[in-house]
Amino acid sequence: MIPESALGAADEQWLNTALERLAVTHDPALRMEIAAHESWLAVRTARRFWDRGEPFDDLTQVAQIGLLKAIDRFSPERGVPFAAFATPTILGELRRHFRDRTWSVHVPRRAKDLRGAVNAMREELTLTLERSPRVDEIADRLNVPVDQVIESLESNLAYRTQQLDARGGSDRSSSDTDFEHVLDREVVIGLLDHLRPRERRILTLRFFEGMSQEQIAQEIGTSQVHVGRLIAASLALLRDHLSENPAATS
Amino acid sequence: MSRVLRLAASGVASLAGFSVDEIEDIKVAVSEVLLALVEHGEGAAIDVRFVVTESGLEIHGRSAAEHFDAQHPDLAVCSTVLASVCTEHGLEHQEGSAHIWAMVAHVAVG
Numbered sequence: 378m379i380p381e382s383a384l385g386a387a388d389e390q391w392l393n394t395a396l397e398r399l400a401v402t403h404d405p406a407l408r409m410e411i412a413a414h415e416s417w418l419a420v421r422t423a424r425r426f427w428d429r430g431e432p433f434d435d436l437t438q439v440a441q442i443g444l445l446k447a448i449d450r451f452s453p454e455r456g457v458p459f460a461a462f463a464t465p466t467i468l469g470e471l472r473r474h475f476r477d478r479t480w481s482v483h484v485p486r487r488a489k490d491l492r493g494a495v496n497a498m499r500e501e502l503t504l505t506l507e508r509s510p511r512v513d514e515i516a517d518r519l520n521v522p523v524d525q526v527i528e529s530l531e532s533n534l535a536y537r538t539q540q541l542d543a544r545g546g547s548d549r550s551s552s553d554t555d556f557e558h559v560l561d562r563e564v565v566i567g568l569l570d571h572l573r574p575r576e577r578r579i580l581t582l583r584f585f586e587g588m589s590q591e592q593i594a595q596e597i598g599t600s601q602v603h604v605g606r607l608i609a610a611s612l613a614l615l616r617d618h619l620s621e622n623p624a625a626t627s
Numbered sequence: 628m629s630r631v632l633r634l635a636a637s638g639v640a641s642l643a644g645f646s647v648d649e650i651e652d653i654k655v656a657v658s659e660v661l662l663a664l665v666e667h668g669e670g671a672a673i674d675v676r677f678v679v680t681e682s683g684l685e686i687h688g689r690s691a692a693e694h695f696d697a698q699h700p701d702l703a704v705c706s707t708v709l710a711s712v713c714t715e716h717g718l719e720h721q722e723g724s725a726h727i728w729a730m731v732a733h734v735a736v737g
Binding site: 418421422424425460461464465468472499508509510511512513515523524526527528530531 | 630633634637638641644645646647648649650651654655658659662701703704707708710711712
């Protein structure tokens with residue numbers, strides 16, 4: 378059989394006691410102590426994704442965030458071993474990282490082009506069908522072959538980091554280009570949280586998915602002119618935020 | 628190789644009518660089985676098979692490694708990961724062979 382625990386008995390005893398104490402005291406220092414004690418779980422889970430093109434340090438950080446969330450949500454009284462509870466949370470955090478926060482793709486161009494549409498359709502169908510859709514349902518709605526949807530779904534897990542200014546696109550305005558040269562990816566990620574969901578999505582599609590304004594217009598069902606205006610307004614808002622909070626770029 | 632196997636598993640599962648969420652779980656399980664066999668199988672050849680059953684998709688990974696380190700702590704993590712995405716999983720090993728299997732359940736819809 379596969380061994381059930383990677384911890385020694387003494388470590389498990391310490392962990393269980395610490396988690397019970399944390400549930401009562403909510404002590405931040407104890408929370409961090411537990412996170413340090415269990416960081417091996419985050420590192421080893423992150424290793425599952427080492428071959429997907431993302432720097433391992435990034436993956437480890439994402440996994441550590443998942444670990445902290447697991448620590449916060451864990452209820453000792455349920456009697457579930459912490460590792461069994463934390464692993465799905467850490468995996469979920471890593472999957473979200475690949476789905477939402479990485480964009481430079483080592484996959485066929487068509488899969489890259491299709492990825493945004495497939496993810497959007499997946500979300501839409503999940504809502505309308507009230508279940509996870511099948512691949513053929515997504516393919517039917519997008520009017521593309523099933524194989525391309527499969528490739529595209531795989532591309533969610535096949536990225537590497539890349540500078541923003543390496544992006545292509547024939548319709549980029551000077552404001553787009555300035556923005557790309559001034560900010561790096563991590564800064565932009567932080568700033569996007571200041572936007573409303575729709576604007577955030579448009580900027581993500583524009584700068585991280587490499588879509589043209591016209592493609593974005595088709596994707597969200599509006600005109601290219603309107604997309605251009607929304608991008609300009611969003612960039613102005615982000616610049617304002619940057620000028621008020623210059624530390625955000627350091 | 629992991630990517631090729633994930634794509635193959637996705638294709639099989641898609642044809643069998645699995646949902647995209649179920650396929651995501653299958654891909655994690657495939658990677659996990661492969662990782663365990665590669666890391667602890669001394670570089671021996673690996674045979675991976677997918678079996679579609681009425682209740683789900685089974686992944687069977689076999690290694691002909693002379694010595695498979697079945698007590699390695701990393702396999703506990705492997706087990707935890709598989710437990711989080713699979714309905715059932717297990718490892719059987721003896722001199723000269725190791726077999727890791729995992730089953731992702733499928734919920735049939737309309």
